[in-house]
Amino acid sequence: MFYSKPMSISSPSFKFHSFSCQTPKPIVKKSYSMDFQFIQTLSFIAFTLILVFKYKARTRRLPPGPWKLPIIGNLHQLGDSSHKSIQRLSQQYGPMMFLQLGAIPTLVISSADAAMAIFKGPGGGHDLAFSGRPTNLYVAKKLSYEYNSITFAPYGELWREMRKIAITELLSSKRVQSFRTIREEEVAAMVNHIDIASSSSAPVNLKKLSLLLSNDVVCRVTFGKKYGGGGDDGTNRFDRVLHDIQHLVGEFVVSDYFPWMWWVNKLNGMETRVEKNFKELDKLYDEVIADHVAPTRTKANHEDIVDVLLRLQKDARQLITLDNQQIKGVLSDMFIAGTDTTASALVWTFTELIRNPPSMEKVKYEVRKVGNGRDKIEESDIPKLNYLHSVIKETLRLHPPAPLLVP
Template sequence: MFITWLISTLIVRYFIKSLMKKDQVKLPPGPMALPIIGHLHHLGPIPHQAFHVLARKYGPVMQVRLGSMLSIVVSSADMAREFLKTHERAFTSRPQLKAVKSLTYGSAGFIFAPYGPYLKYMKRICMMELLGGRQLELFQSIRQQEIKHLLEYLFKKSQEGKDVDMGSELAILTNNIICSMTMSTSCPGAKDKADECRSLLKEGAELVGTFNLADFISFCKNMDLQGLEKRFKKVHERLDDMMERILKEHEEKKSNGGEPQDMVDILLRISKDEGAEMKLTRENIKAFVLDIFGAGTDTSATTMEWALAELVNNPNIFAMARDEIFSVVGRQRVVEESDLPNLPYLQAIVKETLRLYPVGPLILRESTQDCKVGGYDIPKGAHIFVNVWAIGRDPNSWEDPLKFKPERFIVESGGSNVDVKGQNFHFLPFGSGRRMCPGTSLALLVVQTALASLIQCFDFRVHNSSQDMGGNKVDMEEGRGMTLPRAHPLICSPVAHFNPFV
């Protein structure tokens, strides 16, 4: 009887509150919500796909209730412009989910910090000291060396006739690049740290992608019904221990006369600057380094894996890309970063990959004030999901949106010269505005150069296929996760085509 009374009370209370709100504000349309869980039953394993299906019925701006949390889903380029540019000031913050607070350092970092003086300061440091053109140029040899290691490994596997999990190897490549740029290869045990970092980040990403009742059901807020809090704490302690060891080693290296050469050194120097605009704490440095690890490893590797899968499925595009590379680079050396401006078709392949498979399929923001957008009232505290995945496949913005067609980004072929800087709202692979990804330049350098090297040096046979490229099609099913992973690993047998190291 008590349970019946409790459930009845909650249902009546829910409907009364809903009716009162409808009289007060004009919210976007949306499906009928269930008591307590709202629209959670609609989400399924891949939220951006579920949102896309609902948007077909309820329009480019709709409301969904994820438990007790009101969320607004944006699914068109025009409405994305309204939220991310016209009314950007109201949507510059990101919600603090429990996984983020517990696993990382919450607002002490860069990615989830509230918009304000600290975020502006850290973004300036990013662009001037860490990820600007001058600093990226200093780290060029690191990127080139790690790509060479990958190619040498694949040549070895080619000689042995063995299959390779390309997604795994590309993740190792990007992780090694980020770790070397962040903590330098001269640090003691750098390789072991890279392996440890990759393992911890993978575990953390799985936890972040786990649905947490405490984030969405109000009366579960202070409960740990799924046992996630203990797992969050355990992973965070291991991450913090790793970060502390890295900082101490850099401080010892500096005290012994070592010259600053990586990102950690730069951040430690800024933290000791008495004349700095803001004081960086030890926690700020740890959080920032962890943000760099998390944002720079999986995302670039996933983009390259999707691009390579599409190239295997489209051998004519693969051949055109290779012809372009050989016409620019020749047959005496491997492609380099300095060649990229002369490889427009390669750049178009990367853009087309980011259109169909954006590593951030949903841009997540939180409204910091009540405002009206598109004729609808958006209350303070609402979560905003801009469905970049759906916008990239919108037939109103793209001709043949499901077809992999790099030519759409080449002016000479009748396409448009759309860039990735967040001003074309039908193409937002790195976000837009004040919270656009500061690592865009680095990501493009790594992805384009590594992908060009693979195209130049190898053919790829699909796992268990006795035929050349195009004999069997690669499965393009999407998997679960925040960075749009593949449902099935890309297992290929590399076949040497051109070896620049002989």
């Protein structure tokens, strides 16, 4: 509220006059009148803006959603477990819900039928309209090498070709089968570790063992050799970087929801931490690529993921020529996304079996029956383990490693 400035006694324009019985002019009344006009004008503008926003909301025909606060929108309703909060809200507002996350309007789909209606509905659906990725994700942008990965690449020719490479070259049935020996060797090493620990009554940290198993398998499949605590060189560089990056990916980043507040990343140390871990990860990728292109490198019995990507880089028949940045982006997809999700699924499966002894007994009976007295189960026996399949599916339903899809 504005007030008129009182005259100062020290002002040159102030003079003493003889006393008079006349009533002084109502200066204060004039000030209050001006203030009232200002408040009236401000109220009219605010009321007009509210009507405009409500009209736009009606014309945009947004899905139902919870009431939102100014500026932050619905961020305060997500809590620590975003997927649980969204699930609770979807029970109230339906499988198609609108949330305002800061400055980012967000459509939440929480059922298969609603997703099918959107992507494959009448007239072909809106698949193309929702095929893009956000371009304001600070950590993802850095780790994906400016969105040069399969996960975060914008919809277009680059994404289509990288997806085709992943399906036909990196994750084909033939390629997965070629890594069978690696999986069997690493699982045998884990079982041997548990056997030794149990014979001496030593405690077994299943979480640590599961993470080590998935890390070693992913490293050997992707890079051709192990890196980490169980690696051939005895280092734990990848373990440390992976641990820090996973924490960064799960943290709340202000600029993801308020893009104009990018400077907050500098103040709270987020930018420093991301740059530090990115430089270390990039250095490791450079070492891996340099090792693969070295003329003195011993040729392996099978191609790892880096071998495949470098071969495709030289293939003139490809519609796009992969550069090293795009190769590193794909490596981040394989390494960062593949390690923690596998370990999480293993740990929760073990946990649920321990919690449910009857289910544990059924799994043990089925494994012994299929094994038929053999020392170990082969991968060819896995299709016969029907009850174990059901246990794993139920575990993934209860404890999905990634309960929310990439936006």
